Each structure stands twice: as structure tokens, then as C-alpha cells.
Amino acid sequence: DVVLTQTPSTLSATIGQSVSISCRSSQSLLDSAGNTYLYWYLQRPGQSPQLLIYLVSNLGSGVPNRFSGSGSGTDFTLKISGVEAEDLGVYYCMQATHAPWTFGGGTKLELK
Amino acid sequence: QVQLKESGPGLMQPSETLSLTCTVSGFSLTSNGVGWVRQPLGKGLVWMGTIWAGGSTNYNSAVQSRLSISRDTSKSQVFLKMNSLQPEDTGTYYCARLGLFDYWGQGVMVTVSS
Numbered sequence: 001d002v003v004l005t006q007t008p009s010t011l012s013a014t015i016g017q018s019v020s021i022s023c024r025s026s027q028s029l030l031d032s033a034g035n036t037y038l039y040w041y042l043q044r045p046g047q048s049p050q051l052l053i054y055l056v057s058n059l060g061s062g063v064p065n066r067f068s069g070s071g072s073g074t075d076f077t078l079k080i081s082g083v084e085a086e087d088l089g090v091y092y093c094m095q096a097t098h099a100p101w102t103f104g105g106g107t108k109l110e111l112k
Numbered sequence: 113q114v115q116l117k118e119s120g121p122g123l124m125q126p127s128e129t130l131s132l133t134c135t136v137s138g139f140s141l142t143s144n145g146v147g148w149v150r151q152p153l154g155k156g157l158v159w160m161g162t163i164w165a166g167g168s169t170n171y172n173s174a175v176q177s178r179l180s181i182s183r184d185t186s187k188s189q190v191f192l193k194m195n196s197l198q199p200e201d202t203g204t205y206y207c208a209r210l211g212l213f214d215y216w217g218q219g220v221m222v223t224v225s226s
């Protein structure tokens with residue numbers, strides 16, 4: 001199975017600070033058709049996960065543009081340019097290139 | 113608007129069979145697939161399996177021998193059945209719309225305990 005390793009596991013930030021989360025895969029997530037099925041989700045406390053980024057760098061519907069995704073192959077990054085209070089929660093990357101689909105272990109974003 | 117809602121029993125005994133229903137609205141099951149994701153209490157997300165728009169299924173190999181996903185398109189419902197439950201199957205079960213997992217249900221908590 002593909003292992004997704006997220007770092008850091010916990011991230012402390014102040015409002016307005018820019019932060020990045022890394023997601024490293026044990027295998028390349030580029031498929032034979034040239035697609036990379038890497039997604040980012042945010043799970044706020046007590047809520048279901050919500051889609052932030054799909055296919056590495058595409059913003060989900062209604063997602064603020066302070067969120068951005070980048071990367072290729074095995075290394076991916078989610079960046080938040082100016083953290084807001086509503087961004088607190090746990091961030092997960094997920095890959096759907098290889099079966100079984102797998103999630104990273106999560107990165108908890110908290111206020112400093 | 114797009115909605116998904118999980119339903120099912122909250123408490124199960126070891127060795128029993130779990131049956132969950134995901135009722136969807138705002139989209140057709142013949143246009144979008146649905147996946148199931150489990151989250152043990154206080155832990156991360158685990159993909160369980162998927163039923164695609166065409167009706168085919170894929171399962172996580174870790175539970176494949178115990179898991180079955182099916183659907184009734186006329187009722188806009190997707191079903192998860194998992195047998196031989198163990199305490200480690202305890203957690204919140206979510207259904208989510210494919211192809212991006214862009215909409216999720218609120219989840220249903222399942223506890224497996226004697």
C-alpha cells in the first residue's frame with residue numbers, strides 16, 4: 001500500500017501567518033495517463049472532512065484562495081497564505097492513484 | 113443541493129454484521145460513485161471501499177473479505193455490509209461522493225462492544 005507521510009504532525013500558527021504542510025508518498029502518484037490523484041482535506045473539530053484541493057493544485061468549490069497546493073511525483077505541499085481562525089483543524093492528504101486509496105496521518109493546525 | 117446522510121445502528125456486538133445506508137440527494141448514483149471512509153475515534157481516515165457510477169466496486173484489501181458495498185439507484189441509497197465485526201471496527205463511518213470526495217455525510221458512529 002502507498003504510505004503518505006505528513007509533516008509536521010502539529011503546526012502552531014498565529015492569525016495571518018503563512019504555513020505549509022508536506023505530504024510525501026512512498027511511490028510516485030503520477031499514473032500512466034499523466035494524472036496525479038492527490039487531494040487535500042480539512043476536518044474541523046466535530047465535523048466531516050471537506051475538500052480543499054484536488055489533483056494536486058486545483059481549488060475546491062468555495063475554497064478561499066489563501067489555500068494552494070503544489071508538488072509532483074512523491075512530494076506535495078499545501079500552503080495557507082494567511083491563516084484565519086476558521087482554518088483550525090486537522091489536514092489530510094489522500095491519494096487515489098494506487099489501490100487501496102490511502103490518507104496521510106494528518107496535520108493538526110492550532111493557534112499559537 | 114448535494115447531500116449524503118448515513119444511517120445505521122450505533123452499537124454492535126463482536127461477530128455481528130454491520131449494515132449501514134447512505135442516502136443521497138442532489139445527484140444521481142448513475143452519474144457519481146460513492147465511497148465509504150472509516151475514522152476510529154481520535155484517529156485518522158481510512159478508505160474502506162467504493163461503488164462506481166457504473167456499479168462496479170473496489171475494496172480496501174484489509175477488509176475486502178468482510179466487506180460488501182451495493183446500491184439501489186431507484187432509492188438513491190448505497191449500502192455497506194461488513195461481517196465478523198471486531199472492537200477495532202469501532203469508529204465513525206462516512207460516505208462521500210466521488211470523483212473528488214467533494215461532499216461528505218455527517219458520519220455515523222458505530223461501537224463494537226460486548
